[in-house]
Amino acid sequence: MNNPAFSLPEGPNDTWGVESLFGEELAAADLTQANVGPILRHLLGNEDHALFSDRIVAQVRAQIEDLAHQLALSLEQAMGHKDARKQADETAPQLAAALIASPPMLAHAHALALEAQLAERLGARLSLDAVLSPLLQALIASPDPNTAATAMALLAAQARFVQAQRRGELPLAELPGDLLHAALLTLREHGAGDDPARERIAAVLEAAIRSNFDEAVNRLGLLHRLIAGMGGGAIAALDVGHAGVALFVTALGLGAGLDRDAAMFATSEAQLPRLALALLASGAKPAAVEQQFFALHPEVTLPEGFETLSADRAAALLAGSGGYAGN
């Protein structure tokens, strides 16, 4: 805060309180103003329209609002309000605003929206079912009962995911543990207000949500478990046309040492080098990389000589770059 009003020494000063108040307001206003330019420039000038299309932005907002609403509703219901739904409608916007301020949360909702969009696009172009891909079908038919059971559970979770994305929903139980933790901290900070009774009930609610959560059985958990279970065979999941977007992105993340959300962003138009490197780092052969580019970005040709990069080198390059701010 470079505002001179803030550099006044603290001490007995009649005007201090007012100045401080104005100073804070002004600083907040400055921040908003400072962000307008970059945001507008980004929205207007971004070459990758898919990444920030109106639809994607709307879907990110809807998911975050849905999360906020779930938190608010469970709190109001726990409080025993008769018209809990109406109460929740009032408290949810404040929670949503706080959740939007969390970069990892935004990145996750953004990645999910992109995943759903890509699955839809590939459905239209390659007739690839967003729920049941050929690989998932093969895993369900696996002679190993454990793999088959996990794959069946994933089939159901994947169907729920596609449905939820259509409705702009993001169930709390589907979050990765770290993000659920962040969401619960937001509830603790913004949901309870100053009312001690409310705070107590919020704490009980929070503990219940935590103990009911099981990362192993949500969609992300099942995806990771299936890929981990495939071991060296996970290379088969690096073919998006065979594995489907969900398994493909999971395998790409695990193979290249990227967070799954980061792996999802790598498939977007503006991140082509990252996608090529991530595929190489996961052990895909150059011909397979080209095939994936053809499926995901048919209009792009890869640079001459990219096949000379070794997997180790690709992984080192990836690790050296910053990646998405959310992670």
Place this chain on the structure above:
Amino acid sequence: MAPGAVIVARGRCDGSDVLAVADEALAALQRACGGAVPGQLAIPALLELTRKAWHYRMKLARVFQAQDGENAVSAWVEITPDDDGLALALSNWRVTPLTPTVTAEFAASDADEGAMLAQVAELHARLDARQAVLAAGRSSTLLEPLAVAMRDGFGHPWTDFVTLPGISHRQPMHWRLIDGVEVTVEGLSARWQARLVPVPGDGAAGGFDLYLVPVAIDTVPLGDADGSLGAAVPEGLDGVLGRDLAPALRQPINRIIANAETIRTRMAGPLADEYADYAADIAEAARHLLGLVEDLADLDAIEAPGFAPIADAIDVADAARRAAGILGVRASERGIAVEVPGEGETMPVVGEWRRVLQVLLNLLGNALRYAPEGSTVRVTVAAHGNRAAVTVADEGAGLSPQQQAKVFDKFERLGRSGDGGSGLGLYISRRLARAMGGDLTVDGAPGEGARFTLELPGG
């Protein structure tokens, strides 16, 4: 528990990161990472997850990756917190050897690297398989007190005598995990890198050579250590290698190379890629070994008393064109253009054809190895009075004055390793040049590429 999980190992952690009980697979990994059961959880990725699960009070389930020194381990872990600790359940346990190419490189370079380290180290000690000190050898004056302490502390782990900043696990850690760490010595402000090299022949089971190498090796004069360090081939064996061993070694090594190449190129039938890659590694390591044998044989020959190259009248411009022709394939592989004296150009000198060609091949080979892809290497000839000079200039990173001063030393690698060099080529080349009444020198500033000039008496 997720559907379809087959548990490989279970464990229990308390809230203060202590692994209280663990099944064998988990316990073995914990021990390989330097921990104990019960004891502080020493597997980094797992520690991070258990801390999170404890802090979040949530059941977490993730893939985690770790290393036990020999292998990369990955597994699916489900961590369930309860009132007084965390229950760990691991499944999909998968062990893969660390990248085969890396392992092969280690194997091929261990002996070679030991020779290089012996040159630059400020302290050398011999350890047993459990990394306890057996003997402390030569040291620089600075580290003499440490060497004395190690001799007195026979049988204690070497890590008792130095400080390893940032590493709190107790010994013994797997040597690959600790090889290359930085250490400090009480009372001294400098830092050293600890290098562990398994005793040649026996692998890690036979013990290790421990070398403490100054961290900023380029700024440390080589002469600091005891003068006899340079002799990597023990005195008593002088000449034996070149006279007796080299001819006997060539044939079996060539057979290894030939057979490995047969496997690599699948001449005897189809083969999985992995195995073909292993074969390529074997061939590569054997070629490296052969190169080393040749170099050592040359070394013996030129260091023998009475070594005198034949004094013939030869054309050094022609030798340069021949050398470029021999290395043409390697140059085009790396996309490097080699400019040589034109077909009509001649430069008569007095020397032995075979030896002059050998020197030029060495210079040009180095240039092709270290110059950037797509650059140009220029070989030019010039007469200076009654002497003739042939210069090999590349567009690589060049050499600093310190490096120029050292580059002709025996076994000098300028900090490089794993690229197939032995550190003998330039040493031998200079000896040959001088034996023929000429000299081999280097100039060129860093960033402008290196220029090696072979000077010979004019013909």
